[in-house]
Amino acid sequence: MENLLAIFFTVLITDFVAEFGDKTQLLLIGMTSKYKMRDIFLGTLFANVVLNAIAVFIGGALNEILNSFLWAVKFVAAAAFIYFAVTTLKNDDDDEEEGTDSRIKFAPLAVFCTFFVAELGDKTQLTAVTFGANYGMSMIFVVFLACSIGLFAADIIGMLIGCFLKAKAPDGILKVLSFALFAGFGLFTVYQALGLLQARLSEKGSQAVVPVWPVMAAVAVLFAGLCLLQLWLNKKADKSSRA
Template identity: 35%
Template sequence: MYAFLLSTAVIFVAELGDKSQLMAMTFATRYRVRDVLIGITVATAVVHLASVAIGAAAGVAFGEYQGAISVVAGLAFLAFAIWTLRGDELTEEEASKARRSTGAAILAVGTAFFLAELGDKTMLATVTLATQEDWFGVWVGSTLGMVVADALAIGVGAVLGRRLPERVIRYGAAIAFALFGALLIAEGLGLL
């Protein structure tokens, strides 16, 4: 349960202000919200299943170096904080592709999200969490955290339009990543 709750929270925060939230809002202007959320859920579940497999394998292979893994994971979270501060924007070309997508809505959204998430910070955060936590809890929690964050973006986007408080979201997410990173480093160094 701890892995599930931690992963849900971390990935929810990681997804705030991410490019895929902008994609979700763009797709929701073209397709039914239900279809967009199904596509996001399927794509996220597949990408995060691969992520936890990689992370769990690394955790087992390097399990005797748990302190070092915590320090490396903490440094990764500090990097995610910097990445979040840098920002992530949907280019006009990406938005145009999302609007022009043809074919079944779920397939179009799922494919776009699958490709967008490969190598994204949420995928890397999921790998990092799976090095130390139960893979199933991380998988379900990370998938839920991302879907909830994207659903929230669709809802807020529908209500507020494009006037989202991006700076507040970006700084809040970066602070959360930095705190997670500092705690992991302190744990890895035996300070906690």
């Protein structure tokens, strides 16, 4: 019993520390500017359970898949971050016009998908893979439970920080912070994806060189254009509402 508890708390604390200050925890702070706490809680909870189940129960297969396609996962995550950065610039009135019913219905799913692709292959999930392999099948449910609780505990702190900023910070501060977080992680994740793609090509013996900085420049220009387009749409909507 003592050995079981020791393993449980070792895994829990390790996963908690690994997640603390990680990009997914910071992104949850940003999500509080877009979604209700309930939606973020549900989306994150289910994403944590699924991610840790994948990591602990099929860790070996996960490693093989990620080794081949992690660069593609990173591109998907980058697209999600950039999308959230751009939509953070939308006027609050525009969000209300979209209808609360559709937002309530799809918000947990949006959080789930974004958190899932952001965390897939991240250090906290690789930690879960390692613990699952080290302790074996006899402790697999203990490792799964400890990883899930440790990861979710750190994420709850991110949610609470976001809610505090939303309630206490001056108007617009959380939006600016959210935009900066989503934009920064979006562009950085593109950079990671390009590096992983280059490494994958090298492993296969290809002499092709991924043009990292030209692609980064193109993505930055596209991102800036999308932001300007969203600001123009905001201005157009403001004029329409005053007419």
